[in-house]
Amino acid sequence: ExxxxxxxxxxxxxxxxxxxxxxxxxxxxxxxxxxxxxxxxxxxxxxxxxxxxxxxxxxxxxxxxxxxxxxxxxxxxxxxxxxxxxxxxxxxxxxxxxxxxxxxxxxxxxxxxxxxxxxxxxxxxxxxxxxxxxxxxxxxxARREKQALAWMWERIDAGLKQSFRQHPQVRHLLPQLQADVAAGRIAASTAARNLLSAQSGQALSAIE
Structure with missing residues (x-):
């Protein structure tokens, strides 16, 4: 609503x-x-x-x-x-x-x-x-300006999320990491860092 x-x-x-x-x-x-x-x-x-x-x-x-x-x-x-x-x-x-x-x-x-x-x-x-x-x-x-900026960032966020999910390394790691987080084997923050590292090619220390 x-x-x-x-x-x-x-x-x-x-x-x-x-x-x-x-x-x-x-x-x-x-x-x-x-x-x-x-x-x-x-x-x-x-x-x-x-x-x-x-x-x-x-x-x-x-x-x-x-x-x-x-x-x-x-x-x-x-x-x-x-x-x-x-x-x-x-x-x-x-x-x-x-x-x-x-x-x-x-x-x-x-x-x-x-x-x-x-x-x-x-x-x-x-x-x-x-x-x-x-x-x-x-x-x-002011309301229209705020809405325009919100729409811009909404599209950026959606585009980044889509690009992230389509990344080959992310697609490879995501199912297992999701299962590990759901089972409590690893922390959600650790899984997120691993996925971001895989997508960007950066070392985990750089993400932290």
Missing amino acids: TAVANMTDMFVLLQLPNAGDDLQAIKKGVMEIADLVVINKADLDARAATRAEAQITSSLRILSQHGNPERSPGRPKNASAPLGGSELGERGGEHVAAHHNDTQWHPKVVQISALLGQGVDGFWAAVTQYRQLQTANGRLA
């Missing part, structure tokens, strides 16, 4: 009104990186949707204080009214998790019904606000 955050400008997490304990999502790290949480199908159970919104908003406030260091703590705006309305920040179905610095984005929770089209305008308004703010404060450009 979290890998997509490294490929997008904005990470939107979809939840259902009765999806269960949101702490499960927090444990997975999903809630911590969400820029916007959307509770879909809010029309099916308005009370459950409002309850989920309150729970998630509370969780986001806690995470803003102790989780993601880029998100500082703040005070929530007024709680949302039932689904409906039009203005961002006053619109029903939206609860601002933390609002401390106007130049910094704080994750929001919105209720929508995609089937009925309710809350969709508010959702898009939040997306637009996010893009405008992140562009103005430079975080969008």
Whole structure:
């Protein structure tokens, strides 16, 4: 679930009104990186949707204080009214998790019904606000730069790993060394040094 955050400008997490304990999502790290949480199908159970919104908003406030260091703590705006309305920040179905610095984005929770089209305008308004703010404060450009570098190193790591595994000496030694490590006959670090030495042709002392 979290890998997509490294490929997008904005990470939107979809939840259902009765999806269960949101702490499960927090444990997975999903809630911590969400820029916007959307509770879909809010029309099916308005009370459950409002309850989920309150729970998630509370969780986001806690995470803003102790989780993601880029998100500082703040005070929530007024709680949302039932689904409906039009203005961002006053619109029903939206609860601002933390609002401390106007130049910094704080994750929001919105209720929508995609089937009925309710809350969709508010959702898009939040997306637009996010893009405008992140562009103005430079975080969008910084995020893309970070992603580009991460992709570069990911491809380097993948290429090096593939080249390593295809090396004749490594292919010859790998099965036995894997078996030795699994059986506890040699340490994993020793096996790794032996394989790196075989791939590079260096003496073990040079690897150490």
